[in-house]
Amino acid sequence: MEAVFRLSVLSSGSSGNATYLETGKRGVLVDAGLSCKKLKGLLARVGRGLDDVSAVFVTHGHADHTSGVKSLLRERRIPVYAAPGVAEAVKGSEPVPAGETLDFGALAATFFAVPHDAPTYGLRVSDGRRSAALATDLGEISFETIEHMRGVEALVLEANHDPEWLRRGPYSADLKRRVASRIGHLSNEQAAEAALALAPHGLKDLVLAHLSETNNSPMRATGTVRRVLKAAGHDGIRVRAAIARHPTPWIEVGQPIQDHRHVYRYGEEGAERSRLFDLG
Template sequence: MRLCSIASGSSGNCIYVGDDTTHLLVDTGISKKRIEEGLDSLGIKGSELNGILITHEHVDHIQGLGVFSRKYEIPIYATQGTIEGINCCKSLGKMPEGLLHEVEIDKSFTLGDIKVRPFEISHDARQPSGYRFENGQKSVAIATDLGKYDEYTIEQLQNLNAVVLEANHDVHMLEVGPYPYPLKKRVLGDKGHLSNELSGRLLSDILHDDLQYVILGHLSKENNYEELAYETVKLEISIGDNPYRGDEIPMMVAKRDSVSEVITL
Protein backbone atom coordinates (compact mmCIF):
# COMPACT_ATOMS: atom_id res chain seq x y z
CA MET A 1 0.00 0.00 0.00
CA ARG A 2 1.25 3.47 -0.87
CA LEU A 3 0.10 6.89 0.34
CA CYS A 4 1.08 10.29 -1.01
CA SER A 5 -0.21 13.84 -0.67
CA ILE A 6 -0.30 15.58 -4.06
CA ALA A 7 -1.69 18.75 -2.45
CA SER A 8 -3.09 19.52 0.99
CA GLY A 9 -4.29 22.74 2.55
CA SER A 10 -7.09 25.26 2.68
CA SER A 11 -6.48 26.11 -1.00
CA GLY A 12 -6.71 22.60 -2.45
CA ASN A 13 -6.54 18.90 -1.56
CA CYS A 14 -5.65 15.73 -3.47
CA ILE A 15 -4.34 12.50 -1.93
CA TYR A 16 -3.17 9.33 -3.68
CA VAL A 17 -3.75 5.87 -2.17
CA GLY A 18 -2.85 2.70 -4.05
CA ASP A 19 -0.72 -0.35 -4.65
CA ASP A 20 0.76 -2.17 -7.64
CA THR A 21 -2.63 -2.85 -9.24
CA THR A 22 -5.11 -0.31 -7.81
CA HIS A 23 -4.76 3.49 -7.97
CA LEU A 24 -7.16 5.84 -6.18
CA LEU A 25 -7.46 9.58 -5.57
CA VAL A 26 -9.13 11.15 -2.58
CA ASP A 27 -10.43 14.59 -3.64
CA THR A 28 -9.52 16.67 -6.69
CA GLY A 29 -9.38 20.18 -5.24
CA ILE A 30 -6.59 21.39 -7.52
CA SER A 31 -6.34 21.91 -11.29
CA LYS A 32 -6.28 19.05 -13.77
CA LYS A 33 -2.72 20.03 -14.69
CA ARG A 34 -1.51 19.79 -11.10
CA ILE A 35 -3.29 16.45 -10.59
CA GLU A 36 -1.62 15.09 -13.74
CA GLU A 37 1.79 16.41 -12.68
CA GLY A 38 1.38 14.80 -9.26
CA LEU A 39 0.36 11.46 -10.75
CA ASP A 40 3.20 11.68 -13.25
CA SER A 41 5.70 12.07 -10.41
CA LEU A 42 4.33 8.77 -9.08
CA GLY A 43 4.62 7.08 -12.48
CA ILE A 44 0.84 6.87 -12.91
CA LYS A 45 -1.35 8.08 -15.79
CA GLY A 46 -4.78 9.59 -15.17
CA SER A 47 -6.30 6.84 -17.29
CA GLU A 48 -4.89 4.21 -14.91
CA LEU A 49 -6.95 5.37 -11.93
CA ASN A 50 -9.56 2.94 -10.60
CA GLY A 51 -11.60 5.57 -8.81
CA ILE A 52 -11.88 9.04 -7.31
CA LEU A 53 -13.33 9.37 -3.81
CA ILE A 54 -14.72 12.74 -2.74
CA THR A 55 -14.93 13.65 0.95
CA HIS A 56 -17.33 16.60 0.47
CA GLU A 57 -18.36 19.22 -2.03
CA HIS A 58 -16.37 22.28 -0.88
CA VAL A 59 -14.36 23.82 -3.71
CA ASP A 60 -10.95 23.01 -2.20
CA HIS A 61 -11.88 19.33 -2.60
CA ILE A 62 -13.61 19.28 -6.01
CA GLN A 63 -12.16 22.19 -8.00
CA GLY A 64 -10.57 20.00 -10.68
CA LEU A 65 -13.20 17.27 -10.74
CA GLY A 66 -15.15 18.44 -13.77
CA VAL A 67 -12.22 18.98 -16.14
CA PHE A 68 -10.38 15.86 -14.94
CA SER A 69 -13.51 13.69 -15.23
CA ARG A 70 -14.34 14.90 -18.73
CA LYS A 71 -10.85 13.92 -19.89
CA TYR A 72 -10.42 10.54 -18.18
CA GLU A 73 -13.98 9.42 -17.22
CA ILE A 74 -12.83 7.77 -13.98
CA PRO A 75 -15.65 6.54 -11.69
CA ILE A 76 -16.37 8.95 -8.82
CA TYR A 77 -17.54 7.75 -5.39
CA ALA A 78 -19.21 9.91 -2.74
CA THR A 79 -22.11 9.97 -0.32
CA GLN A 80 -25.58 10.94 -1.53
CA GLY A 81 -25.29 14.38 0.05
CA THR A 82 -21.89 15.01 -1.49
CA ILE A 83 -23.15 13.94 -4.93
CA GLU A 84 -26.01 16.42 -4.57
CA GLY A 85 -23.45 19.10 -3.71
CA ILE A 86 -21.32 18.19 -6.74
CA ASN A 87 -24.36 18.39 -9.01
CA CYS A 88 -25.21 21.84 -7.62
CA CYS A 89 -21.70 23.20 -8.24
CA LYS A 90 -22.05 25.11 -11.49
CA SER A 91 -18.32 25.88 -11.72
CA LEU A 92 -17.59 22.20 -12.43
CA GLY A 93 -19.49 22.29 -15.70
CA LYS A 94 -21.44 19.31 -16.96
CA MET A 95 -20.29 16.05 -15.40
CA PRO A 96 -20.10 13.00 -17.70
CA GLU A 97 -23.11 10.70 -17.40
CA GLY A 98 -22.83 7.63 -15.22
CA LEU A 99 -19.59 8.50 -13.40
CA LEU A 100 -21.07 9.40 -10.00
CA HIS A 101 -21.57 6.42 -7.69
CA GLU A 102 -23.24 6.71 -4.29
CA VAL A 103 -21.56 5.17 -1.24
CA GLU A 104 -22.97 4.71 2.24
CA ILE A 105 -21.40 5.72 5.53
CA ASP A 106 -20.03 2.69 7.45
CA LYS A 107 -20.65 0.35 4.48
CA SER A 108 -17.49 -1.06 2.87
CA PHE A 109 -17.00 -1.59 -0.86
CA THR A 110 -14.09 -2.75 -3.00
CA LEU A 111 -12.16 -0.97 -5.74
CA GLY A 112 -9.60 -3.24 -7.39
CA ASP A 113 -8.00 -5.08 -4.49
CA ILE A 114 -8.53 -2.28 -1.94
CA LYS A 115 -11.45 -2.30 0.49
CA VAL A 116 -12.84 1.19 1.11
CA ARG A 117 -14.92 2.17 4.14
CA PRO A 118 -16.47 5.67 4.32
CA PHE A 119 -16.95 7.06 7.83
CA GLU A 120 -18.83 10.07 9.10
CA ILE A 121 -17.02 13.32 9.92
CA SER A 122 -18.31 16.53 11.48
CA HIS A 123 -18.09 19.37 8.96
CA ASP A 124 -20.40 22.02 7.50
CA ALA A 125 -21.08 20.18 4.26
CA ARG A 126 -24.08 18.13 3.10
CA GLN A 127 -22.83 14.64 4.02
CA PRO A 128 -19.05 14.68 4.49
CA SER A 129 -16.98 11.55 4.97
CA GLY A 130 -13.50 10.34 5.69
CA TYR A 131 -12.20 7.14 4.11
CA ARG A 132 -10.40 4.07 5.42
CA PHE A 133 -8.53 1.81 2.97
CA GLU A 134 -7.44 -1.78 3.57
CA ASN A 135 -5.35 -4.07 1.42
CA GLY A 136 -4.39 -7.41 2.94
CA GLN A 137 -2.84 -6.63 6.30
CA LYS A 138 -2.24 -2.89 5.72
CA SER A 139 -4.66 -0.03 6.33
CA VAL A 140 -4.57 3.75 5.92
CA ALA A 141 -7.15 6.51 6.45
CA ILE A 142 -7.84 10.09 5.41
CA ALA A 143 -9.41 12.19 8.18
CA THR A 144 -9.53 15.93 7.43
CA ASP A 145 -12.20 18.65 7.65
CA LEU A 146 -13.62 17.64 11.01
CA GLY A 147 -14.53 20.22 13.61
CA LYS A 148 -14.60 17.67 16.43
CA TYR A 149 -13.96 14.00 17.06
CA ASP A 150 -15.56 11.47 19.37
CA GLU A 151 -15.39 7.78 20.26
CA TYR A 152 -16.85 6.89 16.85
CA THR A 153 -14.03 8.77 15.10
CA ILE A 154 -11.41 7.09 17.26
CA GLU A 155 -12.93 3.70 16.48
CA GLN A 156 -12.73 4.33 12.72
CA LEU A 157 -9.03 5.18 13.03
CA GLN A 158 -7.93 2.18 15.09
CA ASN A 159 -5.13 -0.16 13.96
CA LEU A 160 -3.95 1.98 11.04
CA ASN A 161 -0.52 1.72 9.48
CA ALA A 162 -0.65 5.32 8.19
CA VAL A 163 -3.02 8.26 8.46
CA VAL A 164 -3.54 11.69 6.90
CA LEU A 165 -4.87 13.74 9.80
CA GLU A 166 -6.00 17.35 9.82
CA ALA A 167 -4.00 19.94 11.75
CA ASN A 168 -5.72 23.01 10.34
CA HIS A 169 -4.98 25.94 12.61
CA ASP A 170 -3.33 27.34 15.68
CA VAL A 171 -6.14 28.64 17.88
CA HIS A 172 -4.27 31.81 18.92
CA MET A 173 -3.26 32.68 15.35
CA LEU A 174 -6.88 32.23 14.27
CA GLU A 175 -8.24 34.36 17.12
CA VAL A 176 -5.94 37.33 16.42
CA GLY A 177 -5.78 36.82 12.65
CA PRO A 178 -7.52 38.57 9.74
CA TYR A 179 -10.59 36.34 9.41
CA PRO A 180 -13.95 38.03 10.08
CA TYR A 181 -15.63 36.90 13.29
CA PRO A 182 -18.28 34.66 11.66
CA LEU A 183 -15.54 32.74 9.80
CA LYS A 184 -13.46 32.39 12.97
CA LYS A 185 -16.53 31.04 14.74
CA ARG A 186 -17.15 28.58 11.91
CA VAL A 187 -13.57 27.25 11.88
CA LEU A 188 -13.56 26.84 15.67
CA GLY A 189 -17.00 25.22 15.73
CA ASP A 190 -17.98 21.56 15.88
CA LYS A 191 -18.47 21.52 12.09
CA GLY A 192 -15.25 23.41 11.30
CA HIS A 193 -11.66 22.22 11.42
CA LEU A 194 -9.33 20.49 13.88
CA SER A 195 -6.76 22.68 15.60
CA ASN A 196 -3.17 21.54 16.05
CA GLU A 197 -3.88 20.68 19.68
CA LEU A 198 -6.97 18.60 18.90
CA SER A 199 -5.11 16.85 16.11
CA GLY A 200 -2.41 15.84 18.58
CA ARG A 201 -4.98 14.62 21.10
CA LEU A 202 -6.82 12.55 18.50
CA LEU A 203 -3.52 11.10 17.34
CA SER A 204 -2.67 10.20 20.93
CA ASP A 205 -5.88 8.15 21.07
CA ILE A 206 -5.05 6.07 17.98
CA LEU A 207 -1.31 5.49 18.42
CA HIS A 208 -0.05 1.92 18.46
CA ASP A 209 3.22 0.20 17.64
CA ASP A 210 2.31 -0.54 14.01
CA LEU A 211 1.31 3.02 13.07
CA GLN A 212 4.23 3.57 10.72
CA TYR A 213 3.57 7.09 9.48
CA VAL A 214 1.50 10.21 10.13
CA ILE A 215 0.90 12.97 7.57
CA LEU A 216 -0.50 16.19 9.01
CA GLY A 217 -2.72 17.84 6.42
CA HIS A 218 -5.14 20.60 5.47
CA LEU A 219 -3.14 23.39 7.14
CA SER A 220 -4.62 26.87 6.95
CA LYS A 221 -2.52 29.30 4.94
CA GLU A 222 -3.44 32.22 7.23
CA ASN A 223 -3.70 30.56 10.65
CA ASN A 224 -0.92 27.98 10.81
CA TYR A 225 2.53 27.08 9.58
CA GLU A 226 4.31 23.78 9.16
CA GLU A 227 6.76 23.90 12.07
CA LEU A 228 4.08 25.07 14.52
CA ALA A 229 1.69 22.28 13.54
CA TYR A 230 4.45 19.68 13.73
CA GLU A 231 5.78 20.79 17.12
CA THR A 232 2.32 21.26 18.66
CA VAL A 233 1.16 17.80 17.65
CA LYS A 234 4.40 16.26 18.94
CA LEU A 235 3.95 18.07 22.27
CA GLU A 236 0.36 16.85 22.65
CA ILE A 237 1.55 13.28 22.11
CA SER A 238 4.33 13.68 24.68
CA ILE A 239 2.05 15.09 27.39
CA GLY A 240 -0.93 12.88 26.51
CA ASP A 241 -2.14 9.78 28.29
CA ASN A 242 -0.23 7.32 26.11
CA PRO A 243 3.12 5.50 26.30
CA TYR A 244 4.67 7.41 23.38
CA ARG A 245 6.71 10.58 22.96
CA GLY A 246 6.18 12.93 20.05
CA ASP A 247 9.68 12.54 18.63
CA GLU A 248 9.17 8.76 18.41
CA ILE A 249 6.40 9.10 15.82
CA PRO A 250 7.40 9.23 12.11
CA MET A 251 5.49 12.32 11.00
CA MET A 252 5.55 14.97 8.29
CA VAL A 253 3.43 17.93 7.22
CA ALA A 254 1.81 17.78 3.79
CA LYS A 255 2.65 20.82 1.69
CA ARG A 256 0.13 23.01 -0.06
CA ASP A 257 1.91 23.23 -3.39
CA SER A 258 4.17 20.21 -3.77
CA VAL A 259 3.96 16.43 -3.72
CA SER A 260 4.99 14.70 -0.50
CA GLU A 261 7.34 11.77 -0.27
CA VAL A 262 5.61 8.47 -0.95
CA ILE A 263 4.79 6.44 2.16
CA THR A 264 5.20 2.74 1.31
CA LEU A 265 3.79 0.22 3.77
Protein backbone atom coordinates in the same frame (compact mmCIF):
# COMPACT_ATOMS: atom_id res chain seq x y z
CA MET B 1 6.54 -10.63 -3.49
CA GLU B 2 3.88 -8.70 -1.59
CA ALA B 3 2.65 -5.48 -3.21
CA VAL B 4 3.58 -2.24 -1.51
CA PHE B 5 0.66 -0.18 -0.15
CA ARG B 6 1.61 3.48 -0.23
CA LEU B 7 0.29 7.01 -0.55
CA SER B 8 1.27 10.58 -1.36
CA VAL B 9 -0.72 13.66 -0.43
CA LEU B 10 -0.44 15.51 -3.73
CA SER B 11 -1.80 18.82 -2.45
CA SER B 12 -3.60 19.97 0.69
CA GLY B 13 -5.24 23.21 1.74
CA SER B 14 -8.00 25.59 0.80
CA SER B 15 -6.51 25.94 -2.71
CA GLY B 16 -7.09 22.26 -3.48
CA ASN B 17 -6.91 18.75 -2.04
CA ALA B 18 -5.92 15.43 -3.60
CA THR B 19 -4.26 12.26 -2.30
CA TYR B 20 -3.08 9.27 -4.35
CA LEU B 21 -3.01 5.75 -2.89
CA GLU B 22 -1.89 2.56 -4.59
CA THR B 23 -1.10 -1.08 -4.14
CA GLY B 24 0.15 -3.24 -6.98
CA LYS B 25 -1.48 -2.00 -10.17
CA ARG B 26 -4.48 -0.44 -8.41
CA GLY B 27 -4.37 3.30 -7.73
CA VAL B 28 -7.09 5.67 -6.52
CA LEU B 29 -7.48 9.39 -5.89
CA VAL B 30 -9.12 10.72 -2.76
CA ASP B 31 -10.56 14.11 -3.74
CA ALA B 32 -9.76 16.05 -6.90
CA GLY B 33 -9.79 19.69 -5.86
CA LEU B 34 -7.47 20.92 -8.60
CA SER B 35 -7.75 21.13 -12.38
CA CYS B 36 -6.96 18.04 -14.40
CA LYS B 37 -3.84 19.77 -15.75
CA LYS B 38 -2.57 20.41 -12.22
CA LEU B 39 -3.44 16.88 -11.11
CA LYS B 40 -1.42 15.50 -14.02
CA GLY B 41 1.55 17.60 -12.99
CA LEU B 42 1.32 16.55 -9.35
CA LEU B 43 0.98 12.88 -10.24
CA ALA B 44 3.98 13.16 -12.54
CA ARG B 45 6.07 14.40 -9.63
CA VAL B 46 5.52 11.06 -7.86
CA GLY B 47 6.05 9.09 -11.05
CA ARG B 48 2.39 8.45 -11.86
CA GLY B 49 -0.19 9.59 -14.42
CA LEU B 50 -3.93 9.63 -14.96
CA ASP B 51 -3.73 6.12 -16.43
CA ASP B 52 -2.77 4.88 -12.97
CA VAL B 53 -6.00 6.22 -11.43
CA SER B 54 -8.77 3.62 -11.45
CA ALA B 55 -11.29 5.42 -9.20
CA VAL B 56 -11.89 8.70 -7.38
CA PHE B 57 -13.40 9.07 -3.90
CA VAL B 58 -14.82 12.46 -2.96
CA THR B 59 -15.07 13.25 0.75
CA HIS B 60 -16.55 16.75 0.69
CA GLY B 61 -18.67 18.80 -1.70
CA HIS B 62 -16.71 22.06 -1.58
CA ALA B 63 -14.67 23.17 -4.58
CA ASP B 64 -11.31 22.54 -2.92
CA HIS B 65 -12.20 18.83 -3.03
CA THR B 66 -14.24 18.61 -6.24
CA SER B 67 -13.19 21.27 -8.77
CA GLY B 68 -11.12 18.87 -10.88
CA VAL B 69 -13.64 16.04 -11.13
CA LYS B 70 -15.39 17.32 -14.26
CA SER B 71 -12.19 17.85 -16.26
CA LEU B 72 -10.77 14.56 -14.98
CA LEU B 73 -13.81 12.66 -16.27
CA ARG B 74 -13.34 14.28 -19.69
CA GLU B 75 -9.86 12.77 -19.79
CA ARG B 76 -10.67 9.36 -18.32
CA ARG B 77 -13.92 7.43 -17.90
CA ILE B 78 -13.41 6.19 -14.36
CA PRO B 79 -15.87 5.74 -11.49
CA VAL B 80 -16.30 8.53 -8.96
CA TYR B 81 -17.73 7.61 -5.57
CA ALA B 82 -19.21 9.89 -2.92
CA ALA B 83 -21.38 9.44 0.16
CA PRO B 84 -24.88 10.94 0.58
CA GLY B 85 -24.93 14.72 0.69
CA VAL B 86 -21.70 14.85 -1.31
CA ALA B 87 -22.75 12.76 -4.30
CA GLU B 88 -25.56 15.22 -5.06
CA ALA B 89 -22.99 18.01 -5.39
CA VAL B 90 -20.64 16.05 -7.65
CA LYS B 91 -22.09 15.43 -11.10
CA GLY B 92 -21.25 11.99 -12.46
CA SER B 93 -20.54 10.41 -9.07
CA GLU B 94 -22.04 7.21 -7.73
CA PRO B 95 -23.59 7.47 -4.23
CA VAL B 96 -22.22 5.05 -1.64
CA PRO B 97 -23.75 4.76 1.85
CA ALA B 98 -21.40 5.53 4.73
CA GLY B 99 -20.21 2.31 6.31
CA GLU B 100 -20.57 0.28 3.11
CA THR B 101 -17.25 -1.15 1.93
CA LEU B 102 -16.37 -0.92 -1.76
CA ASP B 103 -14.10 -3.84 -2.66
CA PHE B 104 -11.77 -3.35 -5.65
CA GLY B 105 -9.89 -6.58 -5.07
CA ALA B 106 -6.52 -5.05 -4.27
CA LEU B 107 -8.10 -2.21 -2.27
CA ALA B 108 -11.25 -1.78 -0.18
CA ALA B 109 -12.61 1.63 0.86
CA THR B 110 -15.23 2.76 3.37
CA PHE B 111 -16.66 6.24 3.98
CA PHE B 112 -17.40 7.38 7.54
CA ALA B 113 -19.19 10.58 8.55
CA VAL B 114 -17.30 13.35 10.38
CA PRO B 115 -18.66 16.53 12.04
CA HIS B 116 -18.48 19.56 9.75
CA ASP B 117 -20.79 22.37 8.62
CA ALA B 118 -21.62 20.51 5.39
CA PRO B 119 -21.91 16.77 4.64
CA THR B 120 -18.34 15.49 4.99
CA TYR B 121 -16.72 12.09 5.29
CA GLY B 122 -13.48 10.46 6.16
CA LEU B 123 -12.28 7.45 4.21
CA ARG B 124 -10.63 4.24 5.40
CA VAL B 125 -8.69 2.27 2.78
CA SER B 126 -7.24 -1.21 3.20
CA ASP B 127 -5.27 -3.68 1.11
CA GLY B 128 -6.51 -6.55 3.26
CA ARG B 129 -3.55 -6.46 5.64
CA ARG B 130 -2.76 -2.80 6.21
CA SER B 131 -5.04 0.20 6.55
CA ALA B 132 -4.85 3.96 6.06
CA ALA B 133 -7.42 6.67 6.72
CA LEU B 134 -8.04 10.27 5.67
CA ALA B 135 -10.10 12.96 7.41
CA THR B 136 -9.37 16.54 6.37
CA ASP B 137 -12.45 18.67 7.19
CA LEU B 138 -13.89 18.15 10.67
CA GLY B 139 -14.54 20.24 13.73
CA GLU B 140 -13.90 17.70 16.46
CA ILE B 141 -12.64 14.18 17.02
CA SER B 142 -15.55 12.16 18.40
CA PHE B 143 -15.40 8.68 19.87
CA GLU B 144 -17.09 7.41 16.70
CA THR B 145 -14.42 9.01 14.52
CA ILE B 146 -11.64 7.44 16.56
CA GLU B 147 -13.33 4.05 16.25
CA HIS B 148 -13.43 4.37 12.46
CA MET B 149 -9.70 5.15 12.42
CA ARG B 150 -8.56 2.72 15.10
CA GLY B 151 -5.90 0.31 13.85
CA VAL B 152 -4.77 2.32 10.83
CA GLU B 153 -1.03 2.45 10.27
CA ALA B 154 -1.07 5.67 8.22
CA LEU B 155 -3.37 8.64 8.77
CA VAL B 156 -3.92 11.89 6.87
CA LEU B 157 -5.59 14.20 9.39
CA GLU B 158 -6.55 17.86 9.44
CA ALA B 159 -4.48 20.22 11.60
CA ASN B 160 -5.98 23.46 10.36
CA HIS B 161 -4.97 26.09 12.88
CA ASP B 162 -3.14 27.12 15.99
CA PRO B 163 -5.83 28.47 18.37
CA GLU B 164 -3.78 31.47 19.45
CA TRP B 165 -2.85 32.38 15.88
CA LEU B 166 -6.51 32.09 14.92
CA ARG B 167 -7.58 34.29 17.86
CA ARG B 168 -5.07 37.00 17.01
CA GLY B 169 -5.38 36.66 13.24
CA PRO B 170 -7.19 38.76 10.61
CA TYR B 171 -10.36 36.67 10.24
CA SER B 172 -13.69 38.22 11.19
CA ALA B 173 -15.18 37.28 14.56
CA ASP B 174 -17.87 35.19 12.88
CA LEU B 175 -15.34 33.26 10.80
CA LYS B 176 -13.12 32.67 13.82
CA ARG B 177 -16.08 31.21 15.72
CA ARG B 178 -16.98 28.99 12.76
CA VAL B 179 -13.43 27.66 12.31
CA ALA B 180 -13.06 26.90 16.04
CA SER B 181 -16.52 25.36 16.43
CA ARG B 182 -17.42 21.67 16.70
CA ILE B 183 -18.45 21.77 13.03
CA GLY B 184 -15.47 23.80 11.88
CA HIS B 185 -11.85 22.67 11.60
CA LEU B 186 -9.39 20.83 13.83
CA SER B 187 -6.66 22.68 15.69
CA ASN B 188 -3.12 21.36 16.07
CA GLU B 189 -3.95 20.33 19.65
CA GLN B 190 -7.02 18.38 18.55
CA ALA B 191 -4.97 16.58 15.90
CA ALA B 192 -2.41 15.73 18.59
CA GLU B 193 -5.14 14.31 20.85
CA ALA B 194 -6.39 12.12 18.00
CA ALA B 195 -2.87 10.89 17.26
CA LEU B 196 -2.36 10.09 20.93
CA ALA B 197 -5.59 8.05 21.01
CA LEU B 198 -4.53 6.07 17.91
CA ALA B 199 -0.85 5.65 18.78
CA PRO B 200 -1.29 2.47 20.89
CA HIS B 201 -3.22 0.82 18.06
CA GLY B 202 -0.50 0.66 15.42
CA LEU B 203 -0.23 4.21 14.05
CA LYS B 204 3.15 4.68 12.38
CA ASP B 205 2.75 7.60 9.95
CA LEU B 206 0.75 10.78 10.43
CA VAL B 207 0.36 13.45 7.75
CA LEU B 208 -1.09 16.73 8.99
CA ALA B 209 -3.28 18.24 6.29
CA HIS B 210 -5.47 21.21 5.40
CA LEU B 211 -3.16 23.64 7.23
CA SER B 212 -4.31 27.23 7.14
CA GLU B 213 -1.81 29.49 5.40
CA THR B 214 -2.94 32.32 7.71
CA ASN B 215 -3.35 30.62 11.09
CA ASN B 216 -0.79 27.83 11.02
CA SER B 217 2.55 26.64 9.65
CA PRO B 218 4.08 23.22 8.97
CA MET B 219 6.60 23.71 11.77
CA ARG B 220 3.94 24.85 14.24
CA ALA B 221 1.64 21.92 13.44
CA THR B 222 4.27 19.17 13.43
CA GLY B 223 5.97 20.59 16.51
CA THR B 224 2.75 20.61 18.53
CA VAL B 225 1.84 17.03 17.60
CA ARG B 226 5.36 15.71 18.10
CA ARG B 227 5.61 17.21 21.58
CA VAL B 228 2.40 15.50 22.69
CA LEU B 229 3.41 12.15 21.22
CA LYS B 230 6.93 12.34 22.65
CA ALA B 231 5.64 13.16 26.14
CA ALA B 232 3.54 9.99 26.00
CA GLY B 233 6.39 7.81 24.74
CA HIS B 234 5.27 7.64 21.11
CA ASP B 235 8.05 9.69 19.54
CA GLY B 236 8.72 6.96 16.95
CA ILE B 237 5.59 7.89 15.00
CA ARG B 238 6.60 9.76 11.84
CA VAL B 239 4.83 13.14 11.61
CA ARG B 240 4.81 15.20 8.42
CA ALA B 241 2.90 18.21 7.13
CA ALA B 242 1.25 18.28 3.71
CA ILE B 243 1.08 21.60 1.90
CA ALA B 244 -0.50 23.04 -1.21
CA ARG B 245 0.80 21.96 -4.64
CA HIS B 246 3.78 19.99 -3.29
CA PRO B 247 3.34 16.20 -3.07
CA THR B 248 4.63 14.55 0.06
CA PRO B 249 7.27 11.85 -0.35
CA TRP B 250 5.82 8.36 -0.72
CA ILE B 251 4.57 6.96 2.57
CA GLU B 252 4.64 3.17 2.73
CA VAL B 253 1.75 2.02 4.88
CA GLY B 254 2.95 -0.29 7.63
CA GLN B 255 6.64 0.61 7.38
CA PRO B 256 8.11 -0.31 10.79
CA ILE B 257 8.90 2.47 13.20
CA GLN B 258 12.58 3.15 13.80
CA ASP B 259 14.14 4.44 16.97
CA HIS B 260 15.58 7.64 15.50
CA ARG B 261 17.74 8.20 18.57
CA HIS B 262 20.08 5.54 17.19
CA VAL B 263 19.96 6.47 13.51
CA TYR B 264 22.64 8.80 12.14
CA ARG B 265 22.49 10.37 8.68
CA TYR B 266 25.34 12.18 6.98
CA GLY B 267 24.60 14.16 3.82
CA GLU B 268 21.70 12.05 2.54
CA GLU B 269 20.69 12.93 -0.99
CA GLY B 270 17.51 15.00 -0.93
CA ALA B 271 17.80 15.77 2.79
CA GLU B 272 17.00 19.45 2.36
CA ARG B 273 13.93 18.66 0.24
CA SER B 274 12.60 16.20 2.81
CA ARG B 275 12.73 18.80 5.57
CA LEU B 276 9.91 20.71 3.89
CA PHE B 277 7.63 17.90 5.00
CA ASP B 278 9.48 16.40 7.97
CA LEU B 279 10.47 19.23 10.23
CA GLY B 280 12.36 18.17 13.26
